[in-house]
Amino acid sequence: MLDIKWIRDNPAKLDEALEKRGAPPAAMDIIKLDERRRDHLKILQDLQNRRNDASKAIGKAKGSGDNEQAEALIEEVGKIKAEIQDGEETERRIDADLQDVLARIPNVPLDDVPTGADEADNVEIRKVGERPRLNSAKEHFELGEALGMMEFEQAAKISGARFTILKGPLARLERALGQFMLDLHTGEHGYEETAVPLLVRDEALFGTNQLPKFAEDLFQTTEGRWMIPTAEVPLTNLVRERTLDAAELPIRVTALTPCFRSEAGAAGRDQRGMLRQHQFYKVELVSITDADSSIAEHERMTACAEEVLKRLGLAYRVVTLCTGDMGFGARKTYDIEVWLPGQGTYREISSCSVCGDFQARRMNARYKVAGEKAQRFVHTLNGSGVALGRALIAVMENYQNADGSITVPEVLRPYMGGLETITAA
Incomplete structure (x- = not known):
């Protein structure tokens, strides 16, 4: 399996290698899928930060006797947790899709390998x-x-x-x-x-x-x-x-x-x-x-x-x-x-x-x-x-x-x- 970081940094080299092997280009499709994964991870991270902030705020609200605010924050944390669970399932699907695509990409030939069809x-x-x-x-x-x-x-x-x-x-x-x-x-x-x-x-x-x-x-x-x-x-x-x-x-x-x-x-x-x-x-x-x-x-x-x-x-x-x-x-x-x-x-x-x-x-x-x-x-x-x-x-x-x-x-x-x-x- 190829290194996704290498693919991001060398898309033209990957497609050139695939062409030499008689395979269609794939670099941009892989990079788009990886960008989707990275964007989704950012969303998950933001949700986790919001949950942490809200959890801290619950303690402060309770400490100050603001039970109404505490209940609202508890409800918000519950909604965020549900979003995170859904997001984690989406993350697993994206990861599986990316791994499947990467698993089907052949290795990159060394420079001294002759180019040919058969x-x-x-x-x-x-x-x-x-x-x-x-x-x-x-x-x-x-x-x-x-x-x-x-x-x-x-x-x-x-x-x-x-x-x-x-x-x-x-x-x-x-x-x-x-x-x-x-x-x-x-x-x-x-x-x-x-x-x-x-x-x-x-x-x-x-x-x-x-x-x-x-x-x-x-x-x-x-x-x-x-x-x-x-x-x-x-x-x-x-x-x-x-x-x-x-x-x-x-x-x-x-x-x-x-x-x-x-x-x-x-x-x-x-x-x-x-x-x-x-x-x-x-x-x-x-x-x-x-x-x-x-x-x-x-x-x-x-x-x-x-x-x-x-x-x-x-x-x-x-x-x-x-x-x-x-x-x-x-x-x-x-x-x-x-x-x-x-x-x-x-x-x-x-x-x-x-x-x-x-x-x-x-x-x-x-x-x-x-x-x-x-x-x-x-x-x-x-x-x-x-x-x-x-x-x-x-x-x-x-x-x-x-x-x-x-x-x-x-x-x-x-x-x-x-x-x-x-x-x-």
Whole structure:
């Protein structure tokens, strides 16, 4: 959420940022609503002053024996109290309207984010690794079904479309990828492994800006809790409604969790295979920093995610998302796209974003600097470190052999009981 004071002071900058994101201007409507709130607060303050003055006058009137004047003042105080109660209800409605409007305004992109409408305007920063030379590359679902270790029809009978059943060594390979990533991020990158709830309340999703705008992308239980779309939600909310000491920062946490997404806007996209699923596993990275460190932390986090692909020997590229393709709460986002020989293209496997204090304002997460009276909002960052399903796809397609078997990357073999090649049973 943006700071209303910043919006008042910088209306043109907000509208310029919204235009870059392909959204209509909103600054003047927000400022008018805020002025209405401020004017109403002034009316309430005047009423409270009148009530206080009249209350004091009652005592004086009684002290002087002027009972008629005292009764008139008591009646006046009663009327003022009723006006204040009505005014406070109006204040709550105005506040709710203002908060709702602010909650739907996206974050302001950093100055170096490229302006564009969609993914076609994203800017490639670098390519890393050599793409394998394969005479006839198959897609992951062809490989998995031929091995007898990947089932889509049976998954559909159980749960519907966009679910997959993995069996045998392929199921273990996915598990191995998760264990490898956690060991790397905790052992070498300084993240603390954290086990988090998979069901969260409205407030948690509001804090990480999935609510109210993106409710249709989520699954909700009958009792009102939500299944997490990513571990970013519980991990970032670890600092909600807290005031930290600056010396505690940065906080770096990671979790391997299932993630649940409705894929409401993905009709007709990636229907074959397991590229776009309602349920998938992901290792998430979250950092909580001070205001001065978040940009450098963004580069660090991206490097941590890249290291996963380097250790797996997978070719990839890093792109900066343009303003029109960037997430709602991000100020800047790097996407890491892994090479998939079966599709003959790069596909996103990680997205690393710096959010500034946007989420912290929604969570009321602050920190204090020694010697300073005022508190500051923390800065939050999140990134995939990385998505297991897509990493599994990438390993299968890049390490496929002509006979349909899959070579296990060397770094994963300790997690696979020393298995070097996955073959049909």
